[in-house]
Amino acid sequence: MLDPHATLPFAAVPHPEARPARRLTWDSREASPDVAFVALPGERMHGNAFVEAALAAGAPFVLTDLDVPRALRVPSQEESNARDALFAWARQERARNSLVVGITGSAGKTTAKSYAAAALEAHYMPVYNTMPAIACFLIEYGASDRPLVVEMGIDRIGEMAELVDLVRPDVGVVTSIGPAHLEQLGSIEGIAREKGVILQGRRALVGAQAAPYYSQNPGVESYGFGNVTHAGQDLQVTPEGAGFSYGGVDVALPLAAPVQAEAAVLGMVLAQQAGIPLEAAASRLAQVSLPGGRYRVHPGRYTVIDDAYNASPLAVQAALDALGALPGRRISVLGRMLELGPTERELHAQVGSYARERADLTYGVGPFAAELGDRAFATVPELLGALTAEVRDGDVVLIKASRGISWTPEQRAQEGVGLDVVVNALLQARDNG
Template sequence: MLDPHAALPFSAAAHPDARPARRLTWDSREAGPDVAFVALPGERMHGNAFVDAALAAGAPFVLTDLDVPRALKVPEGQAQPALFAWARQERQKNPLVIGITGSAGKTTAKSYAAAALEAHHMPVFNTMPAIACFLVEFGATDRPLVVEMGIDRVGEMAELVDLVRPDIGVVTSIGPAHLEQLGSVENIAREKGGIFQAARGLVGAQAAAFYPPENYPGVESYGFGPVTHTGQDLQVTPAGAQFTYQGVTVELPLAAPVQAEAAVLGLVLAQQAGLPLHRVAHRLAGVSVPAGRYRVHPGRFTVIDDAYNASPLAVRAALDALHAFPGRRISVLGRMLELGPTERELHAEVGHYARERADLTYGVGAFAHELGERAFASVPEMLAALLTEVRDGDVVLVKASRGLSWTPERRAQEGVGLDVVVAALLEARGS
């Protein structure tokens, strides 16, 4: 329980009616009898505007600079620094914190690492306030923590490392993503490499070349091939992936090479923690990644839901996975965001690769012609054509960026947020 009356590392005063909570949230919509609310500054509005709503929902306490009932009151403008200070205090009580970053595969790696270690792990959101709430909630537990640490600007990793202070830092992959702010792949590698301020470092096979031993001493690699910690005899079929690690056989249903590499990461972490690998392998076989992260839906025709987000590196990996399936392979690709002045060129490169790996390619939105042979201006137009075309035995990959800050109308026009396409395909298939 999170006790607002306990000593905190900042100047705060708890209202007499403030009660302990089980959880802490920065989103007032999640506030309730067991969930306290942190009123933070936002892009459009300050969280103070939602304090009354959180209290009405029964929040046990509210971290705010307002004088309200059940307040954990801090000096004016100090709610966010107070939250971060609280998070650092609680994090120090945990013996093992894993931080995971990368241009692609962070959420998958997080899921497999957490399963291997039986750890608490971050939910979908990975913003600084979300991470801080997670550390406050779970820092003092006796289970390890796995934290996803995504960045989109210079200096952000340093801020995250200061907050999370991971014992082990992991970089899954390096490629063009968030180029509008980060500028180049070299900058991306350098910024993400800041996670290696941790005591130990691990990099995925693809990222290893960006972190040579002479510049990053002590950083080890994992995956398949010429790496420090390698899985053996990888076999990937439509049914899933299988490999061995340290003599232990690992079977991952409906998985692709990206999931297999994430499983190797989990095994490495578990081995270093002294856990029995055969039990770890059993847990890894049951990992279920969140919707939109390479989730395979078999049926009359197979739908690969990889629509949560997209970057050139992630799209190529998804296309490689698609290519391993029998039957007619169809790629449905939408716009990749935050690629800067080279975005048209990068979309064209991905579209060329799609034509090599798929039998039929659809593109939608701003770069539809670059992404697919069948190009559509908007999602509804593309979806109508796709539903007419798809037939039994096909395998359909759906992938694009999300554009969550955009209106539904703009998402449909620009070709992002293709989760609606996944839902329509599954409905049309009768599942």
């Protein structure tokens, strides 16, 4: 329980009615009798505007600079005080944990997080991974006797340094390096430099694809398959899944591709270094279920591969590699990749060329549809009509694009992003057919 009356690393005045909570949230819509609310400054509004709503929902306390019932009130010297208090509290609780793993990369972060957490039996960050979300997670689980796994994504220069200062990972992991968030990070070299800040912990691990970017960094070890420090052996990939061995232990991953297999190697390495029996780690890895949109395979009379959560050139190419290894008529359905800067047309064309080598039919949608596929459609509704009429039994269909999470459904349809609607339409057509 999170006690607002306990000794805290910041000046605060707890209201007599403030009660312990099970967890914290920065989203007032999640406040409840078990969930306290943190009122933070936002881009458009300050969280203080939602304090009354959180209290009405029964929040045990609110972290705020307002003098209200059940407040854990911090001095109101500046707007960011509640945020500073939250981060100070997070650092205090994180210091009570003996093993924190931080994971970043241009692609594969969430997958690596899921497999690392399974191998370690760790608490891990949910999908939403902003700094306030990470701080709330550290406060909730920092004192646990189980390890913590934190996904640490960035989209601007200096952000990883801020995250590392908050999380202070014992093990820093970089899964991959490729063009993503180029508008803010500038170049591949800039991406590698910024993400490499995570490798300052006691141990540093990088995936096979990222290893060349850090070959001059002392103490950095690599994992995956092939010529790496910690290598899985005898990788086999079939339509039923992937399998390999590590340390003499067999690992079987249902409905998995090489990207998931490499993440599972990371899990085995972390388990081995933590003194966890590899057999037990392998058993847990076999049960990992990735969040929707992360290479989730839906077998049936035709197979739908839902990889629609997000996209970068590196991630799309990895998904196409997996598609190209599967039997049946292979169909790629690709949409726009965002935040690629002035080279976005060239990068879309490169991905489209790659798709044409690995798929039998290639579909593109949105502003770069012609670059992405031979069958090009301006909008998602136009794509859907043609695609659902074309797919037949035995096909394998891969869907991947960026999310455009802040856009309206109409904007997503016009820009060729947020293709989870395509996944849903294919599954509905298949299951109702």
